[in-house]
Amino acid sequence: DAMVIQNPRYQVTQFGKPVTLSCSQTLNHNVMYWYQQKSSQAPKLLFHYYDKDFNNEADTPDNFQSRRPNTSFCFLDIRSPGLGDAAMYLCATSGYGGEGVAGELFFGEGSRLTVL
Amino acid sequence: DAKTTQPNSMESNEEEPVHLPCNHSTISGTDYIHWYRQLPSQGPEYVIHGLTSNVNNRMASLAIAEDRKSSTLILHRATLRDAAVYYCILRDRGAQKLVFGQGTRLTINP
Numbered sequence: 001d002a003m004v005i006q007n008p009r010y011q012v013t014q015f016g017k018p019v020t021l022s023c024s025q026t027l028n029h030n031v032m033y034w035y036q037q038k039s040s041q042a043p044k045l046l047f048h049y050y051d052k053d054f055n056n057e058a059d060t061p062d063n064f065q066s067r068r069p070n071t072s073f074c075f076l077d078i079r080s081p082g083l084g085d086a087a088m089y090l091c092a093t094s095g096y097g098g099e100g101v102a103g104e105l106f107f108g109e110g111s112r113l114t115v116l
Numbered sequence: 117d118a119k120t121t122q123p124n125s126m127e128s129n130e131e132e133p134v135h136l137p138c139n140h141s142t143i144s145g146t147d148y149i150h151w152y153r154q155l156p157s158q159g160p161e162y163v164i165h166g167l168t169s170n171v172n173n174r175m176a177s178l179a180i181a182e183d184r185k186s187s188t189l190i191l192h193r194a195t196l197r198d199a200a201v202y203y204c205i206l207r208d209r210g211a212q213k214l215v216f217g218q219g220t221r222l223t224i225n226p
Contacts, residue, residue, distance in 0.1 A: 043154075104150075105152075110159050
């Protein structure tokens with residue numbers, strides 16, 4: 001059974017029209033991540049939450065926002081998508097093991113965004 | 117984040133072992149060596165990780181050099197399903213973030 005679920009799998013939007021991507025998890029992990037992956041590139045971390053603490057990467061554009069209303073759900077909002085924002089958006093979660101060691105990340109299948 | 121260096125691509129044959137190298141000469145004492153892989157059209161998945169000793173699991177083995185400046189991911193008997201991009205990543209013991217480098221694209225020939 002899928003443990004990290006992303007919706008929608010495919011999203012088409014118009015230039016400048018806001019988009020929200022969602023991610024839910026059944027693992028009860030306290031850390032959730034959003035990555036952007038463009039064609040033939042490695043995933044790039046946009047931001048992550050540790051519980052409700054939001055951690056933004058320094059080079060993440062202001063156009064990208066996130067919300068985490070509870071442990072299970074996290075949203076990625078793209079306020080005014082440009083052509084350069086077309087990409088796969090990956091959600092991931094991780095927990096913490098014993099002695100404060102960070103656990104492995106579990107990824108969803110991604111949401112592919114097309115901007116027309 | 118400390119940097120890793122991997123070959124851009126590698127090729128191997130089905131049912132043969134594959135050794136994927138990774139250099140990480142600036143590794144710090146608290147950095148774990150993680151490997152993830154990304155199959156086509158899927159999100160990345162965890163493969164294995166280690167600190168100093170060699171590690172084995174059902175997917176692969178991780179061989180870590182004595183000075184920890186390099187490591188090798190070993191797939192003992194490659195299948196077509198192992199064709200993917202393999203990422204070697206250094207991650208501090210308690211770090212929340214996981215930062216991907218460019219990875220090695222592995223092709224498996226039938």
